[in-house]
Amino acid sequence: MNKNTYALGGVLTLMTFLFALSGIRAQIAQDNKDSNTDWVDEITSRITLYGSLRIGAGFAEEGEIAIANNAPRAGIKMKHALSQDEAENFNVIGGVELGFNLVSRDETVEFAVDPGAGIAQVGDAVFTRLGFVGFSYQEFEFTFGKQNSVYYTMGANQVDKFLAFGGAGIGVWNISDGGISGTGRANQVFILKYKKDGLSLGTQAEARNISENSESIDTYGFGANYEIDGFQIGVGYNKVNDGVEDPLPNQAKEGDEAFVVSASYEKDRFTVAASYASLKQHQRTTLNGDDFFYDATGIELYSRYKFSTDQRWHVAAGFNYLGPDDDQGLGDFDTKFGIVEVGYNFKKSSHIFVASQIEQSKDIVGDRRNQSVYGLGIRFGF
Template identity: 70%
Template sequence: MKKSFATYGKAIILIVALLLLQGMKAQAQQDKKDDTNWIDEITSRVTPYGSLRIGAGFAEEGEIGIANNAPRIGIKLKHALSKNEADNFNVIGGIELGLNLVSRDETVEFAVDPGAGIAQVGDAVFARLGYAGFSYQDLEFTFGKQNSVYYQLGANQIDKFSAFGGAAIGVWNISDGGVSGTGRANQLLKLTYANSGLKIGVQGQARNISVNSKSLDTYGFGASYTIDGFAIGLGYNRVLDGVEDPLPNQAKDGDEAFVTSASYEKNRFSIAASYASLKQHQRLGDDFYDASGVEFYLGYVFSKNERWKVAGGFNYLTPDDNEGLGDFNTAFAIGEVSYTFKKSSKIFAATKIDQSKTTTGNRRNQSVFGIGIKFDF
């Protein structure tokens, strides 16, 4: 009998141990599954992206330089606040960092927009964008450092060149346009609406950086409409807290900018043009001036595999006659040929034929020929 009890006891202990092991294994599998679901859930909310861009240029007087072409990495966040997707109420946000892959080259300049804000020039890694907010159906409200409606809706149609360009319509007037609100605006509150090709946006900056600071230190609005390959847009921005003699991180009194753009894309052909009227927005040394600017782009995909493309255009910015700046202007033509890989990654060769003048009528900049690579992921 004792032997039977001992045998039964061992069998019971073995069964209990097996059940415990099975339970532990099931729990481990469930924990692993939960971890996987957690990771999947997080990654489903976050979208990473990046663009590595470097160019090598040759100036007409013999200088050779390797320069950044606005490389960046970033993430975008979108998280639903309701299980019912039809409600479409989300938390959204984004972070974008600029990369100084090579030291800046002032003779051979590639970037179509400035790489860093005033205090970040030369930093190996710097903030380009950082914002958070909410979206509901066709509306978005965001706050932080972000692209202005002046650029997004009024001027973005012309931003098509791989290098050069972006000099005549006032987007990047002081560094990255963060102070005045026309570029990557600092401390920006922005509300946008987008539906069926129509986009409308309003914005205001709360910067508190000058003695004239107000509740909103700048305001702006923009609108664009796209239909059948044709797009038209406009943007307006006005500074309210400008000072007469601004520091590098302050805006000028009377700073005001207006831009309108139009573009058309059909099959292999694309064309775009922008016009800007700028008041106390552009700077020459310590002086600000009124000016008008025009940018033009024309592109054509000429190969059967639709990978080879040729493009050309120009930038022209001239001060108003009453500014007393003599012959000063910004004037250059652009020519470009590129080969596109997947997801807009490409190699290209481009030239900038520069005829910009100083106040005395002398040539201000050298012409540049460059080659570059852009790899998006």
């Protein structure tokens, strides 16, 4: 299948999905009108549809031009009360989120703030980003499935605010979507959360039988976050309990351990955020044709100012750095780049923007290993 056919297939699949969702809701509304009953309203009140079409076009400094995905997605969130007494607040909850490969993947011009597919789904026109069910009761929530990890939601997402680029410094998406290690969109994971008065706590465990040891818990993690008066601080920790020394693509690495701490402050038009990560056997690169896992330290920085009086225009800048520890034998190898972005918010969750990823990453002998990228993108949310 050629690239044009592939890209067209992705677009048609997305359009079919979105039209199907809108058609379902329209039909439900018509049925409700015709039958003059309230049961349909009860059902639709428990379902929230959402989505975001995201595509960018850009060029690399050596002249390559391409159209690329920017993590487009659509999903459904569900919540159903199990008790008529709302004070008890006991609910069944769940969600499904699909990602879409609207255009064929491009390795030169890539909008990679949020890697899309899992390791087994790279290249698929449609793939599962999230899928979970569970329960909530007052301040507690228990869910299981494929979910955003507590490492990300509590310790790392404060700097995940760029419309394109970024997300390379603190180990969230270490291999594909971070589902294998448990730091990103964790696979087959149980998560328990508590949230009250600005304080959030969370713990998680993946159960996947990674190695022949057949441990009940293959990876586990903890997270905490506290927010007050625009200031927020969070920490996250994740560890592989049952890894293998030379992992296959769907296996976690023995000794994989990640810690992140983040802080942010938002006041009126100004936002600033910073994250620091210490990573053990968490990051992977290819050395002499073989996969190589290494210990590393990383940081991500973000700042934004809404400079128009209606606060629709913004300018943002930041920096990503990820470097191996000195004893890892990787010489000058590192990941290092700056980000500059100017955007316009034309409605809630919808933007048009220009952005640049200014590369300074080096290979093992100190030569630059990536090109700088300059792009134009649009994000339409609903």
